[in-house]
Amino acid sequence: MAAPAPNTQQEMRRRNLARVLHAVADGGPQSRAAVAARIGLTRTAVSTLVDELLGAGLLVELGPGRSGAVGRPGTALALSDGGPCGIGAEIGVDHLAVCAVDLRGEVRARTAMDAANRDSYPGPVLEQLAGLVGEVAHEARGLGLRPAGLAVAVPGLVARGTTTVVQAPNLGWTDLDLGPRLAEKALGGGDGVGAGGTAVCSIDNEANLGALAELWLGGHTPPPDDFVHVSAEIGIGAAIVVDGELLRGTRGFAGELGHVPVRPEGRPCACGGIGCLEQYAGEEAVLRAAGLDPRATAAQHPGPGARIDLLAARAEGGDRAVLGALAEAGSALGTALTGAVNLLDPQTVVLGGALARLAPWLLPSLEHELGRRLAGPPPVSVSRLGADGPLLGAAHSVVRAVLDDPMAYRA
Helix, strand or coil: CCCCCCCCCHHHHHHHHHHHHHHHHHHEECCHHHHHCCCCCHHHHHHHHHHHHCCCCCCCEEEEEECCCCCCCEEEEEECCCCCCEEEECCCCCCEEEEECCCCCCEEEEEEEEECCCCHHHHHHHHHHHHHHHHHHHHHHHHCCCEEEEEEEEEEEEECCCEEEEECCCEEEEEEEEHHHHHCCCCCCCCCCCCCCCEEEEEEEHHHHHEEEEEEECCCCCCCCCCCEEECCCEEEEEEEEEECCCCCCCCCCCCHHHHCCCCCCEECCCCCEEEEEHHHHHHHHHHHHHHHHHHHHHCCCCCHHHHHHHHHHHHCHHHHHHHHHHHHHHHHHHHHHHHHHHCCCCCCCCCCHHHHHHHHHHHHHHHHHHCCCCCCCEEECCCCCCHHHHHHHHHHHHHHHHHHHHHHHC
């Protein structure tokens, strides 16, 4: 849907500043004349906007550029690699991770740690996360970057328009507002994101941020405007993109594919339901089906992705129990996705997170299930971002907020 026309001079200026930034972001280094041609404004108007963005440290001049026009080449403009950056963080069941991404989309600083967060009190988890945020923010500043905000990916339901985690079953958290806690711990003084100024903190479901990363960074040619993105850590998450926008739902809970029943008389789930997909295609379910005790395996193979790597290694080695477990998981995924495809009619389905690592053994039964249940099922692709999707999506969401409204960043 087209954006409403700006009705004040300030709104028009705000919108045009964003159009200039996006033109350079989408088209790479280019002259003022090329930007003017791209967005349909006069060279004089664009030059004024560019001067403002240069002064704010959002654009830099590289040198003579090629516009394709006759005459002296203009100075090439590029997004700054020393201006604002987005800080993204992820709270996983068994890890914490933080990264800084500059306006050009480059990861400039990153850190992570193993952390047993299941059923942990939020306080110690957020203290550890704040420490990692401080490390990354300090490193980013040393590179000449200015943290513009913090976005955090969590494995749970986040109420729309808030920073409240309504329910995160695999963490054991309910009705927890992370915003004030992180504002105090990670956005305060010292080396925090907000040191020397103000910064925005946002909280979102990991599957949502993984889908946004796929939309922005997935490398699809052409990029799909409508897709279902399915990912996994301990649980199963999904997010839906329609017309290039994330479909959140009234409360912000859209995409809870992991708790769609696939076996109505099946196993009880931590959410209170029966026969949920997570009980047949989640990491612990696959381990059990392969004859491995989830807790013992987690103790022997701690850290993010360690159990997935174990399953992949055994599948590569021809372990029949693991192959059977992955085939069953793929079939359950196909059953759940059938309903989503019938309801939404997406261009494609994308497997991300841990599912991307296990795709070679999940896809045959998944695609078979879709094929026998649907007339003309959509193609299923595998994300090249893998487990990094939610973290990158978090950091890039901050960057895109700057590109979308540079005036707000300056303010």
